[in-house]
Amino acid sequence: MPADRRPESSERPATARVFFALWPPPEVADRLAVIADDAAARFGGRASRRATIHLTLAFLGEVPESRLAELAEIAASVQGAAFDLSLDRLGYWQHNHLLWAGGEMPEALAELQAALSQALAGNGFKVDGEGRRFVPHVTLVRKVPPACPLAAGQEMPLPALSWSCQKFFLVRSRLSSSGPEYLILRDFLLSDSHIA
Numbered sequence: 001m002p003a004d005r006r007p008e009s010s011e012r013p014a015t016a017r018v019f020f021a022l023w024p025p026p027e028v029a030d031r032l033a034v035i036a037d038d039a040a041a042r043f044g045g046r047a048s049r050r051a052t053i054h055l056t057l058a059f060l061g062e063v064p065e066s067r068l069a070e071l072a073e074i075a076a077s078v079q080g081a082a083f084d085l086s087l088d089r090l091g092y093w094q095h096n097h098l099l100w101a102g103g104e105m106p107e108a109l110a111e112l113q114a115a116l117s118q119a120l121a122g123n124g125f126k127v128d129g130e131g132r133r134f135v136p137h138v139t140l141v142r143k144v145p146p147a148c149p150l151a152a153g154q155e156m157p158l159p160a161l162s163w164s165c166q167k168f169f170l171v172r173s174r175l176s177s178s179g180p181e182y183l184i185l186r187d188f189l190l191s192d193s194h195i196a
Helices: 026-043 065-077 107-122
Strands: 015-022 055-064 083-093 098-102 138-142 155-165 167-174 181-189
Touching (some): 026 098, 055 107, 065 107, 065 167, 083 107
Antiparallel strands (some): 015 167
């Protein structure tokens, strides 16, 4: 190597594993945690812990910590209306061994997710699953064994759980041996959709 060339630094900038999500109120999180525990006991797998139950809007993965403030600014510029979300069914995705809770997607949720993803992509952030149809769901059980009696794509009715979505959140995820740990970095208020 010529003397005038220095080796490139092997140090990479610090990164954070982040995503945007809806977070259920405590009473809904409590009920979903019970459903998750019951389903894991019945079908196998690892139930989501109550503190980690959420609905992902956009998963970004590892981003430089130096861009977290920029992420927050982008999200703050996204306009969205508050809405009610109802979860009334359980589903199973065989390809990734997940049992989830879901329901009909409110128009305001579809608009929020699309606007957020477009704003992120327009500012150079890569959103996981870009180009795929957004399917809102709350993961309840991971690592469900292949012998799960629920067929892939099959859904089971669930007594409806409703939550009022007034905010969305920027969340940092840290992986550990006991599962992910989530830290809410910032919240973003949705407008009151009931105002004329």
